[in-house]
């Protein structure tokens with residue numbers, strides 16, 4: 001994920017609206033006593049797991065749809081993860097490639113038992129068609145074959161996912177430079193690693209390579225801790241829930257600075273503990289701090305309509 005780290009660090013160095021503060025990083029690490037609180041994958045108990053290939057199929061569908069919940073006040077990631085889990089438990093063939101190719105908006109809504117159209121529903125459907133079509137064309141219909149083709153490398157799997165499925169090519173052009181973020185491709189690897197506890201289909205020798213997953217929750221948590229500071233104009237936009245256009249300087253800076261800040265936080269934690277710290281572990285803990293149930297109330301997250309996160 002060198003391209004993610006280096007392009008995001010370039011944005012952080014040239015940013016006009018967002019900055020990263022080391023004092024905030026130190027304050028947060030002091031607050032947690034220098035140790036990252038451990039967060040287990042599926043601490044919420046909502047995901048599907050059967051220790052086999054069907055789990056990989058579920059994860060690919062989940063992360064193909066893991067974006068933009070906020071336009072519906074009540075919809076959250078949990079509804080997606082739990083709804084898809086119930087659907088696959090009820091019918092293990094539901095995410096077979098040939099079914100994905102034919103899914104409609106109404107069918108998806110029914111699967112999730114969601115009473116109204118989903119945000120960006122037509123895009124969600126298009127992305128599922130893309131997953132079904134390409135799984136059939138290149139992987140005998142099986143997400144597990146895609147995972148096996150990466151031969152235990154997280155970097156190779158992100159590469160394969162972004163090469164085969166255009167919907168996962170999360171990038172922007174910022175001040176003339178291409179910036180790679182790959183949120184859903186990386187979270188797919190992390191979800192496998194977390195679910196299979198680093199074994200079998202979740203064994204990745206280079207799991208340390210992946211970065212955090214630049215969504216809309218973690219930037220708000222970093223703002224809360226004073227790790228990210230935004231210009232007055234941007235704070236006004238964020239706090240008044242004004243939409244940030246996808247690909248705008250402000251949006252790219254928020255995401256790229258979040259990735260770079262988490263890298264610095266990870267390095268600082270590793271130096272303090274003398275142990276390796278993974279970006280995915282930092283991500284999961286920060287993400288759990290941004291949930292509505294968390295103790296600290298974080299500022300509003302940025303509102304961007306996008307298929308990437």
Ligand SMILES: Nc1nc2c(c(CN[C@H]3C=C[C@H](O)[C@@H]3O)cn2[C@@H]2O[C@H](COP(=O)(O)O)[C@@H](O)[C@H]2O)c(=O)[nH]1
Pocket residue numbers: 040041042043044066067068069070075076077078191194212213214215216217218283284287309
């Ligand atoms: N950085 C980061 N972002 C994450 C996740 C996850 C879930 N990962 C699972 C992995 C382990 C745990 O057991 C989690 O269940 C979702 N999101 C993002 O959050 C947003 C949804 O927010 P809200 O509208 O409030 O539900 C949306 O952008 C979504 O893409 C994560 O881990 N890291």
